[in-house]
Amino acid sequence: MTKKEQIILATLELASQNGLGAVSMGQIADRLGIRKPSLYNHFESKEAIIAAMYEYLRERSKEGLSLGSTDYGELVKGRTAKEALLGAVESYRQLNAQPELLSFYRLIYSQRAIDPAAAAIMREETRKMIGATKSLFYALQVHGKLRVRDIDAAALSFAMTVHSMLDYSLDCAACGERMPEDMLEGYVEWFCNEFGGAENEKKTD
Numbered sequence: 001m002t003k004k005e006q007i008i009l010a011t012l013e014l015a016s017q018n019g020l021g022a023v024s025m026g027q028i029a030d031r032l033g034i035r036k037p038s039l040y041n042h043f044e045s046k047e048a049i050i051a052a053m054y055e056y057l058r059e060r061s062k063e064g065l066s067l068g069s070t071d072y073g074e075l076v077k078g079r080t081a082k083e084a085l086l087g088a089v090e091s092y093r094q095l096n097a098q099p100e101l102l103s104f105y106r107l108i109y110s111q112r113a114i115d116p117a118a119a120a121i122m123r124e125e126t127r128k129m130i131g132a133t134k135s136l137f138y139a140l141q142v143h144g145k146l147r148v149r150d151i152d153a154a155a156l157s158f159a160m161t162v163h164s165m166l167d168y169s170l171d172c173a174a175c176g177e178r179m180p181e182d183m184l185e186g187y188v189e190w191f192c193n194e195f196g197g198a199e200n201e202k203k204t205d
Helices: 003-018 027-032 046-064 072-076 081-096 099-111 116-142 151-174 182-195
Strands: none
Touching: 003 046, 003 099, 027 046, 046 081, 046 099, 046 116, 072 081, 072 099, 072 116, 081 099, 081 116, 081 151, 081 182, 099 116, 116 151, 151 182
């Protein structure tokens, strides 16, 4: 494990115990048993550590799930629009449900209203989700499985709705409840019924 990785994980551990806002560079150095100035050889600030933590944990979660680069054209072949969309949503849900990344997001959620660095991370994650959804929608439209006039607007609407539902699921879990199991699938089914192409239910291309 590299020194940067050690710093990232030590910061995550401290933040999980005390809250992200309460963590200082001095505390991180003490946790690692090094002098505070040594941290600046690797990161210029706590904000830089947090930004690197996001990328590191996200990539580690993708590796753990064997999620590489996605060929959206191949992804939609042999699948209905509903199957492709539900599969993509489930992959995204699993990615963000990995324990370390989920712990990180919970910390970020608690800080984003008062910390611009935390807000920037959530903004970047939302942008990535929107971008991936647009790529998937373009592939679905090319294969005749979606029929919408404005593919970008449709992808944005879909991504933000799913994003809100996943947030709602986390809120329910924090309250000891479960989001209705058919809520997300019901939305995807409705969407496909409204905007599916003529070949939406065909599994061959």
